[in-house]
Amino acid sequence: MAEQTEVRRTPLSRERVLRAAVTLADEAGIDSLSMRNLAQDLGVVPMALYKHVANKDELVAGMIDVVVDEIDPPVADGGWKHAVRERILSARRVLQRHPWMSLAIESQQTATPGILAYLDSMVGTFRGGGFSVDLAHHVMHAMGSRILGFSQELFDAARKAGRSGASSPEPPAALPAQFADRFPNLAEIAVVASHDDASVVGRGCDDQFEFEFALDLLLEGIERLHQQGWTSSR
Amino acid sequence: MAEQTEVRRTPLSRERVLRAAVTLADEAGIDSLSMRNLAQDLGVVPMALYKHVANKDELVAGMIDVVVDEIDPPVADGGWKHAVRERILSARRVLQRHPWMSLAIESQQTATPGILAYLDSMVGTFRGGGFSVDLAHHVMHAMGSRILGFSQELFDAARKAGRSGASSPEPPAALPAQFADRFPNLAEIAVVASHDDASVVGRGCDDQFEFEFALDLLLEGIERLHQQGWTSSR
């Protein structure tokens, strides 16, 4: 009986596990990323995975670092502001390809090495632009998760997609009748933003525009602090 | 046999369920908020809860609105900037009392009525300060979850507390030896921020200071846009 019915598929490895996990999360959302589903995709029994990752948290940590590596390196010229802006926009594009990432990162209680490297490099960009340690520090806090391309919206369609898998654009639901009565200011915004009364905060808003608007607001404020030699008086 | 061994405790109600749920989440973290644990706290069988809430998601939605009600109403005088600032700081204090709130809100895929009311009122404050619908709209997006007092930090000790229950302050862990080699810029910040080398981003950073720093950065940028009559050229 020569061989097993089939040559054993490339025999599993941390690398292969992480890649399969990323693919599964991309396609089905992070809610569908269970050890059982992942094992099935790999043609293996669930407990086999534990020979390559310590537990699910560590699996997710590995996935994060795989994806963080996709972010472009900082551009060398054009000044700190340009470098920071472009890198954050690159991070945002990566997050849009892997909408489960923000959930994954928020579920970790400690930073992964890949994220630390990214943050370290970002601090380096500020320092290289002449920022004091003090200002660079507070600026990093102020940008917070936006530095990784997070939208920071309160209710984010991309977040939902990350949970349950990329879905169709889904047309904006019409507002219920009493909405305009109870929330007149929101209704007014919705009307203006969409030219015909549509969803609260769904489409009708240009995500990319809002992201860059917020990012530039922050960066210009930071530039001003930098120029006037801001320092924390503590 | 006169009565049952005990007079039936105030016989459960949506109100009582929500309150018990908030208390449980406050004390044990939202990870410990299971229908089973909650039922036990109420001296009742798990399925009894479903006579008062549709499912767990709707339970959490109810909890959110209970807590959102704790946020102070907007102060009437002092201008829009002062009103917005004070209200956001109030929201932040509420979130600090209920550290599971940010997790809870992020887990909802649609805004609750209480949150919509809060947002509506916040838009009203901007509009009352002379903001155009257009600018108010984009400003709301730019503030994002910060408008509800979210810290928006990438790795937040409060988030952890919300998961597993309020814990002791936990002294900053010393950095591993090779940290300074791999992440020199972060290490530099850590050293300066804590006067003796301590944790990455843990204590040593004054959360309240960082929050207000970021908030003021944003508000001042917004004020500038407002003063120069910014409008989206779309």
Added chain:
DNA sequence: GGCATCAGCGTACGCCGTACACCTTGGAGT
């Protein structure tokens, strides 16, 4: 040829949310 190592397997445990059928009770309608 013997043996240790380790990748993968199988079973099992204790959690989770919740569907569904049942019982009990209190109040309304006659």
Added chain:
DNA sequence: ACTCCAAGGTGTACGGCGTACGCTGATGCC
């Protein structure tokens, strides 16, 4: 006063989850 029904609370059960633990069979080293 009696009936009946709606609604609140119960019990059991199902399918999912992460993962502990012990086994098996192949591989590579002496």
